[in-house]
Amino acid sequence: MVRRLHAEHGAALLAYATRLSGDRAAAEDIVRQTLLRAWSDPAALSAERGAVRARLFGVLREVAGAPADPLQMLGAVGTLPPEEREVLNQLYVQGRDVKEAAASLGLPAETVKSRSYQALRRLREALAAGVTTGAA
Structure with a gap:
């Protein structure tokens, strides 16, 4: 499931995470965390492709916006x-x-x-x- 999500949405998620973080390495970590968090909620990922992408971008914003402190x-x-x-x-x-x-x-x-x-x-x-x- 995670591989499929990455194959379908990974490039777009990485581009967005890079814009948000300003750092490619941080963006890659954000995408990994996003995909793992999304994978733990399979009901949200069983929708049509556009709805799945929207959900992934929402999760990514949550992950990217969560500071350590x-x-x-x-x-x-x-x-x-x-x-x-x-x-x-x-x-x-x-x-x-x-x-x-x-x-x-x-x-x-x-x-x-x-x-x-x-x-x-x-x-x-x-x-x-x-x-x-x-x-x-």
Whole structure:
């Protein structure tokens, strides 16, 4: 099952994970973790190909967004401008797609995409810099 998933979706997952992480080795690890996590939920993978791919990308975002230290992630999120935090909240906490988030926020979909991209870039930079909440 994992081999089939990798054969069908591995290249797309790796490309996306590389964009999210900015590091090929980290991206390969993210894809491995994604496929293993997805494999443990066979019901989600028995759907049609497009639904399986969507589920895999959702799992990948969860894997890629899970920092080693939750406090570090909170500190990094705290550095974002409020409009970028709200976009990430809509997409990743509320689980909305771009179109739904755009409607909820009263923004064009392209603005949601742009803010999401900028927010994820800023988060990567903040996490790489070791930003924390300052709590000891």
